Amino acid sequence: MNNVALEPSLSPGAGSVTQTKRKFELLKFVKRYPSVVIGGLIVLVMVIIALFAPVIAHYDPLKPMPDGLTQLGAPRPPSHEYILGTDTQGRDVFSRVLFGARVSLEVGFFAGLISLFIGALLGVISGYFGGWVDMVIMRITDMVLAFPFLLFVVALVAALSPSVHNVFIAIGVFGWAQMARIIRSQVLSVKELEYVQAAKSLGASAWNIIFVEVLPNVVTPVIIYLALAIGQNIMLEAALSFLGFGVQPPNPSWGNMIQEGMGYYQLAPWLIYAPGISLLVATIGFNLLGDGLRDWLDPKVGK
Amino acid sequence: MTETLLTVSNLKKYFPIRKGVLRRTVGYVKAVDDVNFTVHKGETLGIVGESGCGKSTTGRSILRLIEPTSGDVLFQDKNLTKLSKSSLRHLRQKMQIVFQDPYASLNPRYKVGKILERPMQIHGLYTPAERSKRVRTLLERCGLDPSAANKYPHEFSGGQRQRIGIARALTLNPSLIVLDEPVSALDVSVQSQIINLLEDLQQEFGLTYLFIAHDLSVVRHISDRIAVMYLGQMAELAESLELFDNPLHPYTQALLSAIPVPDPEVKRERILLRGDLPSPANPPSGCPFHTRCKDAMDVCKAKKPVWKEVKPGHHVACHLYS
Amino acid sequence: MSGAPLLDISDLRISFKSDTGYMNAVAGVSLSLRPGETVGLVGESGCGKSVTSLSIMRLLPKTAKIEGSIRFEGKDLLGLKESEVRKYRGNDISMIFQEPMSALNPVLRIEDQISEPLRMHRKMSKREMHDRVVELLRSVGIPRPEQIAKEYPHQLSGGMRQRVMIAMAMACEPKLLIADEPTTALDVTVQAQILDLLRQLQAKNNMALLLITHDLGVVAEMCERVIVMYAGKVVEEGDVRSVFRNPQHPYTVGLLNSIPKLTGERERLTPIKGNVPSLANMPVGCRFAPRCPFAKEICRTEHPPLTKVAAGSRVSCWLAEEAVAQ
Numbered sequence: 001m002n003n004v005a006l007e008p009s010l011s012p013g014a015g016s017v018t019q020t021k022r023k024f025e026l027l028k029f030v031k032r033y034p035s036v037v038i039g040g041l042i043v044l045v046m047v048i049i050a051l052f053a054p055v056i057a058h059y060d061p062l063k064p065m066p067d068g069l070t071q072l073g074a075p076r077p078p079s080h081e082y083i084l085g086t087d088t089q090g091r092d093v094f095s096r097v098l099f100g101a102r103v104s105l106e107v108g109f110f111a112g113l114i115s116l117f118i119g120a121l122l123g124v125i126s127g128y129f130g131g132w133v134d135m136v137i138m139r140i141t142d143m144v145l146a147f148p149f150l151l152f153v154v155a156l157v158a159a160l161s162p163s164v165h166n167v168f169i170a171i172g173v174f175g176w177a178q179m180a181r182i183i184r185s186q187v188l189s190v191k192e193l194e195y196v197q198a199a200k201s202l203g204a205s206a207w208n209i210i211f212v213e214v215l216p217n218v219v220t221p222v223i224i225y226l227a228l229a230i231g232q233n234i235m236l237e238a239a240l241s242f243l244g245f246g247v248q249p250p251n252p253s254w255g256n257m258i259q260e261g262m263g264y265y266q267l268a269p270w271l272i273y274a275p276g277i278s279l280l281v282a283t284i285g286f287n288l289l290g291d292g293l294r295d296w297l298d299p300k301v302g303k
Numbered sequence: 304m305t306e307t308l309l310t311v312s313n314l315k316k317y318f319p320i321r322k323g324v325l326r327r328t329v330g331y332v333k334a335v336d337d338v339n340f341t342v343h344k345g346e347t348l349g350i351v352g353e354s355g356c357g358k359s360t361t362g363r364s365i366l367r368l369i370e371p372t373s374g375d376v377l378f379q380d381k382n383l384t385k386l387s388k389s390s391l392r393h394l395r396q397k398m399q400i401v402f403q404d405p406y407a408s409l410n411p412r413y414k415v416g417k418i419l420e421r422p423m424q425i426h427g428l429y430t431p432a433e434r435s436k437r438v439r440t441l442l443e444r445c446g447l448d449p450s451a452a453n454k455y456p457h458e459f460s461g462g463q464r465q466r467i468g469i470a471r472a473l474t475l476n477p478s479l480i481v482l483d484e485p486v487s488a489l490d491v492s493v494q495s496q497i498i499n500l501l502e503d504l505q506q507e508f509g510l511t512y513l514f515i516a517h518d519l520s521v522v523r524h525i526s527d528r529i530a531v532m533y534l535g536q537m538a539e540l541a542e543s544l545e546l547f548d549n550p551l552h553p554y555t556q557a558l559l560s561a562i563p564v565p566d567p568e569v570k571r572e573r574i575l576l577r578g579d580l581p582s583p584a585n586p587p588s589g590c591p592f593h594t595r596c597k598d599a600m601d602v603c604k605a606k607k608p609v610w611k612e613v614k615p616g617h618h619v620a621c622h623l624y625s
Numbered sequence: 626m627s628g629a630p631l632l633d634i635s636d637l638r639i640s641f642k643s644d645t646g647y648m649n650a651v652a653g654v655s656l657s658l659r660p661g662e663t664v665g666l667v668g669e670s671g672c673g674k675s676v677t678s679l680s681i682m683r684l685l686p687k688t689a690k691i692e693g694s695i696r697f698e699g700k701d702l703l704g705l706k707e708s709e710v711r712k713y714r715g716n717d718i719s720m721i722f723q724e725p726m727s728a729l730n731p732v733l734r735i736e737d738q739i740s741e742p743l744r745m746h747r748k749m750s751k752r753e754m755h756d757r758v759v760e761l762l763r764s765v766g767i768p769r770p771e772q773i774a775k776e777y778p779h780q781l782s783g784g785m786r787q788r789v790m791i792a793m794a795m796a797c798e799p800k801l802l803i804a805d806e807p808t809t810a811l812d813v814t815v816q817a818q819i820l821d822l823l824r825q826l827q828a829k830n831n832m833a834l835l836l837i838t839h840d841l842g843v844v845a846e847m848c849e850r851v852i853v854m855y856a857g858k859v860v861e862e863g864d865v866r867s868v869f870r871n872p873q874h875p876y877t878v879g880l881l882n883s884i885p886k887l888t889g890e891r892e893r894l895t896p897i898k899g900n901v902p903s904l905a906n907m908p909v910g911c912r913f914a915p916r917c918p919f920a921k922e923i924c925r926t927e928h929p930p931l932t933k934v935a936a937g938s939r940v941s942c943w944l945a946e947e948a949v950a951q
Binding site: 353354460462463490491492493494495496498499502517519520521523524525543544547557558560561562563564565566567568569573575576578579580 | 812843898
Binding site: 193194195197198199200201202203204205208212213216217 | 363368402412
């Protein structure tokens with residue numbers, strides 16, 4: 001009964017299914033892997049927001065509104081006109097949150113890609129070739145992991161001057177170590193499989209084997225980890241911006257919005273809640289997606 | 304008249320045992336320890352032995368899928384152990400391997416057609432059209448429908464996958480195929496199909512087989528000659544029927560007597576071996592088998608027996624015959 | 626020959642729920658064992674032999690749908706509550722598995738593993754328990770039992786682990802031992818040792834042995850009776866001599882012809898064509914019909930009943946059916 005492969009719906013040739021059956025399968029999928037669906041929806045919404053921020057936002061996120069402040073000069077609470085209220089300078093908080101999503105995604109995604117690139121390269125070399133190469137790469141990885149990550153990023157950003165680009169470069173450059181380890185361990189297990197041995201016996205060169213046989217089989221765990229890493233990077237970007245090393249005012253980022261709103265916590269709590277909750281939802285979204293993908297795609301985790 | 308295709312001499316593979324933070328080498332597992340034999344063109348040489356005897360390591364060291372520690376492997380007048388990586392890759396066309404596990408030996412991500420075309424691509428053989436034609440011909444020759452090329456490995460049963468593995472080994476027109484337990488993972492009824500297929504292919508393409516297995520009845524059936532290994536060393540080598548009718552080494556005798564016979568009316572005297580297999584990291588002195596041997600003498604503990612031809616074509620390493 | 630059966634399975638049907646519906650792993654199996662008897666249950670992967678044995682121990686997952694009856698000393702095991710089943714398991718009925726490493730708990734010492742069934746089923750003092758464990762280890766041929774009792778499973782070889790498993794199974798002197806491919810993972814010389822041990826223990830304790838295996842050689846050496854299964858059904862049953870000498874079912878014939886001979890000239894093997902059908906698409910009619918060289922019209926439409934062809938032997942085949950009718 002083990003031969004009845006319970007392949008996830010990756011299997012090809014499942015094209016000719018009727019409409020009702022497809023609906024039924026979708027429902028079953030939602031029931032079986034709710035976190036993929038919920039996480040995926042959150043991420044999707046966030047991507048749409050980031051892409052269409054200028055269309056969705058009614059106001060300029062950088063310009064104080066003429067009626068943005070009350071007569072006493074205080075921020076306006078959420079109202080029909082300003083859904084999430086205005087900030088201390090009379091700017092529309094909703095628009096700023098939308099544009100903040102852009103920054104978060106940008107940093108999360110590109111930092112993830114940078115660490116993926118470095119991590120994949122080093123992890124594959126380390127895992128496939130082994131020996132002293134592996135030894136050296138892994139010791140460097142250990143060192144990077146042992147350093148206080150945030151401190152390093154802060155130092156690097158400070159040295160490069162704070163900006164969105166420098167934030168994701170810094171996060172990416174220091175975030176590869178975990179990725180390298182994961183990829184290395186995957187490569188180690190895949191390279192012992194007989195089809196890799198078979199390719200070797202057919203006369204394939206090392207890099208040919210890496211690209212054709214090994215890499216396609218480590219994609220799944222990498223995607224899973226990438227989703228989790230993006231969530232983490234979004235948090236980090238917020239922390240950096242909060243500390244003043246990230247996105248510089250007046251440009252909005254959830255981190256610097258929280259920082260700006262901190263002083264007015266009692267007077268205008270929405271200044272913190274709006275970016276804070278966005279941050280929370282975004283991180284949870286990516287984490288759910290990552291965990292869910294693991295349940296779905298990785299057969300080693302019990303079903 | 305028998306032409307030699309492969310000569311293995313003094314082949315050794317020691318795996319270092321590393322311990323501690325500095326990964327210092329504290330000893331060696333002597334997986335293959337001074338193995339010598341030749342394989343004639345067109346024959347099937349069976350290598351048998353129990354798990355840990357080094358038969359698989361021998362097969363893989365010959366192909367340099369594992370780098371041997373020392374020794375020479377002469378294949379078509381070239382010493383494989385001295386060959387550069389690139390000339391070795393080129394020569395791999397002529398020597399192929401079929402693995403035990405039909406589930407692990409095919410990359411699950413690719414369609415069968417791609418898996419079979421890949422070897423030809425690697426070596427730049429044939430045009431794309433010829434390749435795909437060849438794939439279909441080979442699939443058919445190995446008892447599969449040519450449409451199998453458009454399917455993924457998981458759509459096939461174990462026996463069918465092993466046919467695919469064999470077809471892949473044939474794509475490059477090899478002269479030697481190492482068969483590493485090719486039927487061990489298969490059901491009895493399918494096993495015999497694969498054995499017959501291997502025999503047919505050998506006839507048709509003039510192949511030479513190195514057949515590694517632990518199932519003695521299968522090895523007896525398919526091999527012209529059989530080598531018996533124990534703890535990384537050769538115990539005995541003889542023609543197939545000769546070895547079964549007239550085993551000389553006490554280990555071979557015990558091994559053969561242990562096979563359960565599928566005939567309830569045959570009752571045989573069984574030589575039960577004492578104790579467990581010693582660890583290959585710490586093999587006994589002298590003859591590796593002396594700790595469990597019913598005929599052990601004093602000399603067996605002290606001196607390693609020489610590998611000797613005691614009858615024409617019948618080699619044995621045992622002090623009883625020296 | 627007479628006497629009440631120890632184990633009596635009748636019309637056992639086991640199916641598992643899957644995405645596409647129920648998959649019939651066992652489709653109407655009947656068999657019985659007398660006290661002290663050795664019966665071999667043979668068949669290839671997916672024939673349902675392991676599922677059958679697990680159902681006797683009530684070890685199948687809850688998702689399995691089980692119908693029919695499994696009577697042990699007259700009592701239907703399938704009707705018992707979980708707590709009542711536990712009284713049987715490891716006590717009157719024990720089981721050993723193919724993979725001794727995964728069947729032993731890696732963090733428990735050998736002594737603690739073996740005393741587990743004793744703790745559950747026997748009232749004993751610590752001292753008595755220890756003595757019993759050492760005695761059991763000695764009885765399964767483990768050297769230095771006092772010392773081995775203190776070791777962990779990973780410190781032992783495969784053959785030794787299987788001996789420990791057997792010692793554990795023998796702890797409460799069961800009336801029935803189910804051995805599911807007990808020697809498949811072992812080397813042939815170790816297999817010989819283990820089979821020898823099982824034979825000795827069985828003779829000493831008058832224990833019935835249900836030996837599940839794919840190896841016809843093992844069956845020929847160990848068993849008095851043999852039951853051949855194919856695709857969830859019993860196709861042939863009889864005493865070992867007559868089944869091996871004069872097999873009735875084309876599948877049994879095919880199996881016997883598939884194994885290379887150990888003596889005499891080497892002849893070309895005559896395999897069974899095709900592959901074992903998957904659970905998801907079982908042929909209607911006789912499940913062997915698509916691979917059977919003698920299949921006729923009726924074989925493809927109706928499943929043949931298990932018919933008695935001689936004393937103690939039954940075959941499920943339309944050809945045998947005809948022969949009996951004539």
